[in-house]
Amino acid sequence: MSANPFLTFNNSLTNGNQNKKSPHIAIIGGGFTGLTAAYQLTRQGYKVTILEKDEEVGGLAGSFQVNGEKLEKFYHHWFTNDKYVMELVKELDVEDQVIYRPTRTGMYYANNFFKLSSPLDLLTFKPLHWFNRIRLGIFILWVRRIKNWQKLESLTAKEWLLKVCGKQVYQVVWEPLLRGKFGGFADQISAVWFWNKVKLRGGSRGKNGEEMLAYYRGGFAALADRLASEISFYGGQIKTNTSVKQLMVEGDRVMGVKTSQEIINVDAVIATPALPIIADLVDPYINSEYVDQLRQVKYLANVCLVLELNRSLSKTYWLNVNDSSFPFVGVIEHTNFESKETYGGRHIIYLSKYLPETEELYKMSREEALNYSIPYLKIMFPEFSHDWVVDYHFWKARYSQPIVCKHYSQLIPSRKTPLTGLYISTMSQIYPEDRGTNYAIREGRSIGDLVASQIQFVKPDK
Numbered sequence: 140m141s142a143n144p145f146l147t148f149n150n151s152l153t154n155g156n157q158n159k160k161s162p163h164i165a166i167i168g169g170g171f172t173g174l175t176a177a178y179q180l181t182r183q184g185y186k187v188t189i190l191e192k193d194e195e196v197g198g199l200a201g202s203f204q205v206n207g208e209k210l211e212k213f214y215h216h217w218f219t220n221d222k223y224v225m226e227l228v229k230e231l232d233v234e235d236q237v238i239y240r241p242t243r244t245g246m247y248y249a250n251n252f253f254k255l256s257s258p259l260d261l262l263t264f265k266p267l268h269w270f271n272r273i274r275l276g277i278f279i280l281w282v283r284r285i286k287n288w289q290k291l292e293s294l295t296a297k298e299w300l301l302k303v304c305g306k307q308v309y310q311v312v313w314e315p316l317l318r319g320k321f322g323g324f325a326d327q328i329s330a331v332w333f334w335n336k337v338k339l340r341g342g343s344r345g346k347n348g349e350e351m352l353a354y355y356r357g358g359f360a361a362l363a364d365r366l367a368s369e370i371s372f373y374g375g376q377i378k379t380n381t382s383v384k385q386l387m388v389e390g391d392r393v394m395g396v397k398t399s400q401e402i403i404n405v406d407a408v409i410a411t412p413a414l415p416i417i418a419d420l421v422d423p424y425i426n427s428e429y430v431d432q433l434r435q436v437k438y439l440a441n442v443c444l445v446l447e448l449n450r451s452l453s454k455t456y457w458l459n460v461n462d463s464s465f466p467f468v469g470v471i472e473h474t475n476f477e478s479k480e481t482y483g484g485r486h487i488i489y490l491s492k493y494l495p496e497t498e499e500l501y502k503m504s505r506e507e508a509l510n511y512s513i514p515y516l517k518i519m520f521p522e523f524s525h526d527w528v529v530d531y532h533f534w535k536a537r538y539s540q541p542i543v544c545k546h547y548s549q550l551i552p553s554r555k556t557p558l559t560g561l562y563i564s565t566m567s568q569i570y571p572e573d574r575g576t577n578y579a580i581r582e583g584r585s586i587g588d589l590v591a592s593q594i595q596f597v598k599p600d601k
């Protein structure tokens with residue numbers, strides 16, 4: 140059965156699968172976790188209402204328009220081994236919308252560009268002594284075979300990498316990436332986080348060892364819309380521009396949610412936003428020990444300055460910046476992955492930085508961020524000129540990356556909470572993998588099934 144192709148938000152389309160006795164589940168957040176949980180529950184006959192504070196679904200994988208085409212606010216791609224996404228697109232019968240393409244990866248180090256897409260590139264990577272190039276290559280192959288990640292829990296990435304890769308590889312390759320991504324938290328990052336990143340990216344390869352990545356025709360928004368359409372078809376509601384302000388609790392049971400517009404009575408609530416947001420919602424009702432535990436997971440923010448240029452900066456899709464004099468950790472030329480024709484011939488560049496929300500760059504306006512970045516771009520790409528910029532956008536996300544420290548498994552809260560009927564499923568509970576839409580889909584299905592197993596149907600009255 141195919142879903143209604145026309146999106147009908149705030150409109151209940153019943154397919155006969157539901158009746159008045161269907162338990163009603165509210166889902167806070169319309170990112171990929173919330174959407175997948177709703178998809179999983181509505182198909183089983185549950186009445187579901189997604190409450191999303193933004194004007195569109197998609198969450199961190201949400202989009203904006205470039206020349207009439209949707210583009211992610213924050214760069215997005217999948218790895219070829221992102222199996223939960225691939226299973227979902229197969230189930231939705233939209234496998235043909237997934238595009239696989241080889242991509243070019245590079246590194247900017249000591250004012251130079253290095254191609255790092257294939258094993259051969261690594262062998263010719265001059266900043267490392269030849270012995271260390273081989274050592275690094277062996278490390279990347281070996282990492283993919285590690286299964287017992289629990290052994291890495293008690294090590295920081297720094298401790299582990301210095302031991303297995305040596306000082307030069309650490310200082311030239313890994314340390315700048317850790318600093319660029321985690322700033323002042325770099326030395327605290329767990330070896331588990333690092334192991335998993337290298338494993339995933341290293342495993343996303345074509346037949347000849349070249350890196351391959353995947354994308355969706357129409358962007359991640361098109362898949363989010365497709366899920367939303369399916370949810371509507373099965374009778375679910377999606378209320379956008381709707382922020383949940385408060386939980387309605389009686390005793391230790393959640394009875395409903397209060398949004399910016401109304402009170403909605405429900406049988407259960409699934410919360411998908413970042414843990415500090417959930418901590419604020421549960422604070423009035425649960426002991427402070429539990430709330431403090433939710434607040435123990437720290438998050439970095441992210442900013443992406445998205446440039447629409449009238450020409451290309453380079454041939455590289457993904458440029459890791461291993462040079463601390465450049466204020467962004469990545470220069471991602473999206474149109475070296477998806478064709479510029481998709482965006483009316485414009486070249487799309489993301490300048491990305493993870494940072495504490497207290498940093499100056501996070502507080503800048505769009506214009507300030509552009510003016511701040513241009514001198515650095517001119518150093519990196521001497522021919523670059525301000526008049527190449529046709530348009531630009533500056534996106535910020537306060538909770539974009541949990542800080543995965545040593546023994547992180549001990550910080551992760553359970554999906555069930557001390558409040559009966561309240562469940563949490565957030566990107567900070569994804570472990571040992573790191574957050575990503577692939578795992579949001581896995582977790583969304585899993586929390587949907589958990590809630591379905593806990594909240595049973597009541598037989599309709601005769």
Ligand SMILES: Cc1cc2nc3c(=O)[nH]c(=O)nc-3n(C[C@H](O)[C@H](O)[C@H](O)COP(=O)(O)OP(=O)(O)OC[C@H]3O[C@@H](n4cnc5c(N)ncnc54)[C@H](O)[C@@H]3O)c2cc1C
Nearest residue numbers: 168170171172192198199213215216382383412539575576
């Ligand atoms: C810079 C960057 C690059 C990334 N690149 C990739 C990539 O290449 N590939 C990939 O797969 N993943 C990538 N990710 C990760 C991916 O976007 C996330 O892991 C995933 O989207 C998380 O989905 P989620 O539903 O768990 O959380 P979110 O997307 O954060 O969804 C939570 C939702 O809750 C809503 N919300 C918050 N508070 C309230 C409230 N009080 N009431 C109602 N709604 C509320 C938010 O608006 C949000 O929509 C990237 C993330 C970032 C930041």
